[in-house]
Amino acid sequence: MKKCILFFLLLLITISEYSHLIAQNVRGSEMPTLVIHGGAGTILKENLTSQEEQAYHDKLKEALNAGYEILNVGGTSEEAVITAIMIMEDSPLFNAGKGAVFTNEGTNEMDASIMNGGNGSAGAIAGVKTIKNPILAAQAVKNNSDHVMLSGAGAEKFAKDQNLDLVDPSYFFTESRKQQLKKLQKAEKSKEEGSIQKWNDYKYGTVGAVALDKNGNICAATSTGGMTNKKYGRIGDSPVIGAGTFANKICGVSATGHGEYFIRNVVAYDIAAKMEYKKVSLGAAAEEVILDKLKAIGGSGGVIALDAKGNISMTFNTPGMYRGYIQKESKPMTFIYKQEY
Template sequence: MRARIRLRPRVRSLRPVHPAAWLTPALAAATTLAVVLVAVPRDGGGPPGGTHDNSPGSAAAAAAPAPAGKAEPDARDVVLAVHGGAGTALKRDETSPEKEKAYRDGLRRALRAGQRVLDAGGSSTKAVEKAVRVLEDDPLFNAGKGAVFTADAGHELDASIMRGSDMKAGAVAGVKHVRNPITAARLVMDETKHVLLAGQGADDFAAQQGLKPVTQDYFYTQRRWDELMKAKGKQPVKDATKGTVGAVALDRKKDLAAATSTGGLTNKMAGRIGDSPVIGAGTYAKNSTVAASATGQGEVFIRGAATATISDLMEFKGKDVASAAYQVLIERLPKLGGDGGVIALDRAGTFDAPHSSEGMLTGYLTRDGQLVTRIFQDESPPGR
């Protein structure tokens, strides 16, 4: 019988103690993250359908966004799409060129990581894992590095992944020492008979599988700390994109896959788990219907079984992907008291990203190499 390994890494640092370290010992080593961005011209101002990559081989828009209030797909012949969270919209007149570039570059890097997998003939499952890993490593998003703080000033991360060909899935919830939770979720799917591992058991499993643990201060960013302080002071948190990340993909074999990763909600109760690691709520993939990754108010997405319901409407009601996603995100979930968005992709490459929230960060890649990123409200209007 194998002994269970318990990893309780100690935070060792020569850096000064954080001024609010009384909230948690793990933040005693936290330091302010300084992000230096080079000012560049705006990305062409952003056409209505989003901003297109101007690198060699790229072209113009695959499709402009559908008018508000209509269930029409955003694009066709899509092989990969990502999201960086739904919530308060980024506004052009309040967003610096540096900030715009940072968000667009983050989405582009994720799309390029997944594209490399697909171009090499790799699986959609590997493509979504690679894309989400890039977003987990980007401190702009609420997943991995840059994850939000819990009420006790810690970090608890969730992630899930699902393969459409056989509907196998893996997830982790409440992990505290896994740098890339999406890879831990993939290992749960591939190396165990289970679907979801949580807490210390999930951290132990990840370490046993060769994922090097990180201490809590790895996830720290000054921006997220400031958001926690505002939340505890009952101040509104501006730029409140939920920041949850996700990806959906379609490979050469016509297999679908979806993945989602998050740090949760700012000031959430310790132990709270949202929709991101819940199969059928935050993530779902089935070859005959859809690959979907959601972002928003997790409790509502769990109660509404958001992504599984999109699939069910397609399978049992004969709805197309855009109509099914619209019905769930725009018509059903708001009645339960929450908002958010979803990226949904069917086996024909039809893509839609409806959201009831004010804004949503998305990007997609078509089969012929067109890459589109959308971060502003006029690029991806709510209610459609």
């Protein structure tokens, strides 16, 4: 009998630990809150040096502190997510803006979107090559146009008309991303499946932010360089409202992962819909979509999500996701690997 009880207790501990390893939910306190991500993927501790780890933690904390400073003085959730994402777009560490990955043709093509949960307004841009901060262009589409999404040359012309910073495409060049492209193309050419799997982070990246301000308004935003070696003007989920980004009065969501799966399953909206119609918690909704529904069909990635009470979910089905949150000034919490909580 004692052995049975001991086995049962060990089973409960194992289940509880496993739950922590795959989902991270933080109870809110209805105060201004900011949660961010810097991409999900095959992020393993053995593949990062301690210096690289620290660099990611430092940049995530910089973005969190800057965004929260705006919330702390009464700024809006939209201002906070824009500020946080711009810091990550300006860093070569992340697959967005300065650190964007290369396409098959050796160019950088970026996508971004933003949605304000208070009034349902949304804006997005896709396939742009010269806009320094794509998230600002997405915001401009939302605020200053009659449209939701603009793409390519038209989006760049619009950005110019909006007096946004345009740069030469060479601004986005980073040697590490160039090498990433070369290695993937070499593996693809040789058709060595093992080599391709070794570089399976080609389909991950993206940065995102979701904020709750003192007025209870939620805003979500996402920015990405897309998929390494992408062809034919491929566009993923990041600029697609409802797939990579969604916000309403109930919650806000920003996604990262293999975009095709997130588009087909309208992941960001699906989480909000489960909360609204099934009356489940934010954490339960995110886990059902990411850990059950998406994983069952081979979709890999994760989300950050935030509800109107300040509850946070950082749920992913990959080995790691750069992520963090802040609910109190000067106390940003950041994480990289699955085992951290």
